[in-house]
Amino acid sequence: MAASPQLAAQGATTAARAPRRRSRESRRPRDLLFLIPFGLVLAVIAFPVVWMLYSSLRPAQEISQGLTWHTVFSGLSLDSYARLFTETNFGRYLPNSIIVCVLSTAITVVIAVLAGFALSRFSFRAKPLMMLVLVATQLLPFVVLITPVYLFFAELRLLNSFAGLIIVYVAITTPLATLLMTGFLNAVPRTLDEAARIDGASTLTVIARVIAPLVWPGIVTVAVTAFIAMWDEFLFAQVFLTSESLKTVQVGIAGLFGEYGTDWGVVMAASVLAALPTILLFSLLQRRLVAGMTAGAVKE
Amino acid sequence: MVTSRFRALQPYLLSAPALAVIGLLFLIPSTYNVVLAFQSLSPYQSPRDAEAVGFENFADLWSSGDLPHAAFNTVFWLTAMTVVLRLLAGLGLALALQSPILRRWKLRGLSRTIILIPWMVPQVVAIAAWRWILDGRSGVLNQVLSGFGIIDGGIPFLAQTSTVWWSIIAIIVWRELPFVVMVLVAGLQSIPSEQYEAASVDGAGRWISLRSVTLPNLRPVLTIVVLVTVIQTFNNFVYVWLTTGGGPGNATAVLATELYTAAFFDNELGAGAAIGLLMTVIMAIFAVIYLRVTATKEDA
Secondary structure (H helix, E strand, O other): OOHHHHHHHHHHHHHHHHHHHHOHHHOOHHHHHHHHHHHHHHHHHHHHHHHHHHHHHOOOOOOOOOOOOOOOOOOOOOHHHHHHHHHOOHHHHHHHHHHHHHHHHHHHHHHHHHHHHHHHHOOOOOHHHHHHHHHHHHHOOHHHHHHHHHHHHHHOOOOOOHHHHHHHHHHHHHHHHHHHHHHHHHOOOHHHHHHHHHOOOOHHHHHHHHHHHHOHHHHHHHHHHHHHHHHHOOHHHHHHOOOHHHOOHHHHHHHHOOOOOOOHHHHHHHHHHHHHHHHHHHHHOHHHHHHHHHHHHHOO | OHHHHHHHHHHHHHHHHHHHHHHHHHHHHHHHHHHHOOEEOOOOOOHHHOEEOOOHHHHHHHHHOHHHHHHHHHHHHHHHHHHHHHHHHHHHHHHHHOOHHHHHOOOHHHHHHHHHHHHHOOHHHHHHHHHHHOOOOOOHHHHHHHHOOOOOOOOOOOOOHHHHHHHHHHHHHHHHHHHHHHHHHHHHHOOOHHHHHHHHHOOOOHHHHHHHHHHHHHHHHHHHHHHHHHHHHHOOOHHHHHHOOOOOOOOOOOHHHHHHHHHHOOOOHHHHHHHHHHHHHHHHHHHHHHHHHHHHHHHO
16 A cells, blocks of 8 residues: 555655756755764774774874873884884895795786687687686685695605795696686676687797787786785795794794784884785776785685 | 697696696695594604594594684574674665665765775785774774763773674674675676566555565575675684683683684694694585575575
């Protein structure tokens, strides 16, 4: 019985919706009942990062003291960052992480483009099995791999070397990178590379000269996704790199937690620097990365 | 003739590097892990000196009494609690992000970015930031609570059994919520608006259309989100290891930290492999049952 007036109201609002959405009056005061609690939730979500940044800037002697309104912005300095580089080995960890992650990313991208091209352009007998393996490896627990891989690498003398870590990082990012790359390549019309083939170009030439320039944004997305995953990685780096001079940023931060009392200013400065690359890359490519990462995890 | 055979081989050649790294670092190690689980071996021995011990590793784990405790912690506190909380909070935030109120106030993009922030922060950094917030002596949470007179004296959140799991849960939910929100937002955006219009024509209020339009449409997405988050959290090592190391005492021991301790502190790689095998079996059983149950539900 309530259906017919509602139907009429429905029609009326649809008719009136278009012009009303643009008018400022539609911002009703009642909206605040939603916006204020929602804003509080967002504030709670953002707080840890804001606090991390703020703590890294507070003077050492004040960081463990309570805040008052008078001292909120007094004495902010980069002192914690200076101590991070003079009193710890962090200055070494940063280039280590960059070297390992950049090299691994480059290798992963090449492998993913080649395999992605095969999966996107050819139909071959092992293709369904290969897709299944790619998805299945994403579900396999890395922590289970740690002991057997440790043994293999000990035999091959790859422990305590960047080479060993790079091999692991390439391997753990290759399945997702390949799945993402296949998706991007599927979106490129086949007629383009078929035309180049008729002109006599070899497969590798087609990939390098025709496909790569066309899927450039996809390649960037795959590279950034892989880089972020490697930059975040802790377990393999912790187990494989025991030598102080080889440690990565994440392992370095874990080493800053003291048994008795931690210099939180220094830890927060290290944390800001360790988060910076991911935050920058994420903000540059937000929409593509979110789409890529959620699709990657939800694939199949 | 030769060229056509070469063409048939091409997809395999292109995928060879991807298949090689996946085979060498996923397939062979996880198979070898099964062998290792029935052997006794220390990290300082060559795998050739491994001693076959039958089910001894499993028997030892069982009789030490730690295993059921760690398994319960992993299943209940680490996985079930955080996944349920992530789903509820994630659904709430995803629905809030879709709200017309945010669009009216042109706050949708900003809100989305703020919700994404924790995901841009590496896991180790998230743990560092939260350890500082939760610090028993000068952490900001204790300072706020005592500032409002709610408590006197600091609560060592990560060092007492009554609060330690809730603290770890807070860290995991905070860091891993954005993924759930983003997948659910994608799911919500794919629901045809006609269905909501039809529901409101039938006189359905907000609650009923959530139950009869939104949730049924989200079911496939929810199924995958649950599967992915359960598997990733169950196998996660970093959150517990870097917040408490399994302590205080062994209050927060989980299977992943037990594996790591057994293999690399107690020098029993076989025992570590046995725990790894157990984890793989638990997750495989979970995945099979879970997918079967959700599949039959969809048929009904």
